[in-house]
Amino acid sequence: MSERLSDEDLLAFLETRLPVDDWNGVRLRPLPVSYTSRFWWLDTPGRVYVVKEFFPGNEENPVYPTLPHQEADALSVLSRHALSPDLEAFAQSPVGTPLLVYGYASPGSFEIGVGEAAELIGRFAALKERVPGHITVPSGWHEVLESGDAMLAAIPESRKAANLKRLRPADSEVKRTAPVRSLVHRSFCLGTILATGEGARLIDWQFAGLGDPVEDIVCFVSPGLAMLYGLHPLVADVEEMFLEHYPDQETVGRFAQERSAYHWRLAAYCLFRHETLSHINAPAARAYGRALEEEVDLLLRLRGR
Structure with missing residues (x-):
């Protein structure tokens, strides 16, 4: 319009x-x-x-x-x-x-603790009522990596894409299993939690879909996503506190095993956006470029563990 x-x-x-x-x-x-x-x-x-x-x-x-x-x-x-x-x-x-x-x-306080955030997203992940009308999104190690592959294939002239492919986790690192499907927020971070007079609430559901709750944990600890929301990336002890407070430790275990695939896909997305926006929205392209650097640095740290 x-x-x-x-x-x-x-x-x-x-x-x-x-x-x-x-x-x-x-x-x-x-x-x-x-x-x-x-x-x-x-x-x-x-x-x-x-x-x-x-x-x-x-x-x-x-x-x-x-x-x-x-x-x-x-x-x-x-x-x-x-x-x-x-x-x-x-x-x-x-x-x-x-x-x-x-x-x-109207809220009495605007402060939201990391433990409260973990409890909130954990309650959401455990919700049994189905929410209609949502798309199916990539779930689990293999589907997420394939999603990243498709984005890099769409920018074949990018030299950075060739470098990012070298950081791609191998398909064989995780056994292929049936995907988990439940409603996931997909951009969960402190910027999408709202303080209200009745407690913390989740906002920004326009990107939601049916996928794996692991993705919401990845989003909360993602330094690239934090930067895109204008936030500082989480420090290590805050990330550990969030994981300790998350109610379903089985999901936390899968996060530990599969997080590198999600971070790599997020890096591929940031690169895709950086390349495709460079001539039409330079400030946004620069923001995605900075987010890409954060995700690549994290991938390198995960590799070194």
């Missing part, structure tokens, strides 16, 4: 959708823009709303396709289990873009 959604039009639209008694005292404030979405924060007495407008044209990403309906489907189920904020609205904006609104009680 070429037409930009104005704050005035958005506020008028929200007045028809949200159960706010008195609109005279509300405050709408734009938040930082991500690669795929614009955000606003709507402050009302006792309750906060976050408004998310999805940019079109991001549905074909090879690892993280942006699928607004998946976020709406996830929020509608997970909020009942105290895992996400409440879905307040999901509709087409006045300019035709997908618009999603979630709400939560």
Whole structure:
């Protein structure tokens, strides 16, 4: 869409959708823009709303396709289990873009501990209720490596791709087994955990899919993903604390065995994005380049163990 959604039009639209008694005292404030979405924060007495407008044209990403309906489907189920904020609205904006609104009680504190994060994602991984409408994503050592191979094949002229192929873990390192399939968040980090008046909640479900919970552990400890979210990579003792607090230690064991495949695939993704964005979005390309360096450094450390 070429037409930009104005704050005035958005506020008028929200007045028809949200159960706010008195609109005279509300405050709408734009938040930082991500690669795929614009955000606003709507402050009302006792309750906060976050408004998310999805940019079109991001549905074909090879690892993280942006699928607004998946976020709406996830929020509608997970909020009942105290895992996400409440879905307040999901509709087409006045300019035709997908618009999603979630709400939560105003928090007393904005601090979230690593142990609380581990407990939250562990409860999510143990959830038995199925969430409809989600894509199937690569699960386990072999499917993840094949996903990385496909991205590098799409940038055959890249000299960095040839170097990254030398770091590829071997298929034979892990025995091929039936893939694990459950809902995974796929971009889990401290930047996707929201402090609310009712406790920590998970946000940003547009990349979710049916895969292996190991991926969510990998995302939380990934230095490249942390940098893309504007966070500092975790130090070693914080990573250890997270793994100790994660409720399912069998999943932690598979993470220890298979993490290098996921980190290598994430490095391949960062390189793919770095190469394909270099001529159309130089700042984003540089950000992916820095994230690539972080993932490569981690792969080298894992090799040296």
